[in-house]
Amino acid sequence: MAKAAAAGGITSGQCLCGKVALEIDVPARWAWHDHSASSRRAHGAAYATYVGSWRKRFRIVKGGRLVTRYEDKGTARSFCASCGTPLIYERGRSPHMVNIPRALFGARTGRQPLYHIAIEELQEWAYTGEPLVPLKGFPGVVWQRSKKKRRAAGEDPFDLARDDL
Numbered sequence: 001m002a003k004a005a006a007a008g009g010i011t012s013g014q015c016l017c018g019k020v021a022l023e024i025d026v027p028a029r030w031a032w033h034d035h036s037a038s039s040r041r042a043h044g045a046a047y048a049t050y051v052g053s054w055r056k057r058f059r060i061v062k063g064g065r066l067v068t069r070y071e072d073k074g075t076a077r078s079f080c081a082s083c084g085t086p087l088i089y090e091r092g093r094s095p096h097m098v099n100i101p102r103a104l105f106g107a108r109t110g111r112q113p114l115y116h117i118a119i120e121e122l123q124e125w126a127y128t129g130e131p132l133v134p135l136k137g138f139p140g141v142v143w144q145r146s147k148k149k150r151r152a153a154g155e156d157p158f159d160l161a162r163d164d165l
Contacts, residue, residue, distance in 0.1 A: 008025075020080045027109065028111040029051075034117045048089075054097060067084050
C-alpha cells in the first residue's frame with residue numbers, strides 16, 4: 001500500500017445550509033468522477049466528483065449530530081439531515097478511506113480528478129465537453145448546437161414561447 005503524503009495544510013467544506021462543516025488534511029489521497037447509477041441518483045446529477053481522504057485525516061468540525069447515514073450493499077452514504085447535502089461516501093472494502101464530494105470544498109484539495117469510475121454507465125445526455133455557444137437573448141446561457149438540419153423560421157421552441165408573451 002502507498003504511504004500517505006505528509007499533510008500540507010487543511011481545507012474546509014460544508015453542506016448547503018452550513019450546519020455541517022468538515023475538513024481534510026491536504027493533499028487528498030485521490031480524486032475521481034463517479035458515473036455509477038448509485039452516485040448519479042444520490043447526487044441527482046450526471047456524475048459525482050469525489051476526493052478520497054484517509055479517515056484519520058478527515059474531521060466533522062461542526063454539526064456532527066445532523067449527519068445521517070444510509071447503508072446499502074457494502075457502502076454507506078452520509079447526508080446532512082437538515083438540507084440533504086451528500087457528505088460522505090464509504091466503501092466496506094476500504095475502511096480506512098472516506099470519500100467526500102469535491103463540490104463541498106471552497107478551496108483546493110491537492111488532487112485533481114483524473115479518474116473516471118463506471119464510465120460504461122455514462123449517460124447519453126451528460127455533457128462531455130462539446131463546444132457551446134451563447135444563446136441569443138438569454139444572457140449567461142450557453143447551448144450546444146445541434147448537428148441536425150436547421151429549423152425553419154418559427155420552429156424554434158424559444159420563439160414559440162416568446163409569441164405567448
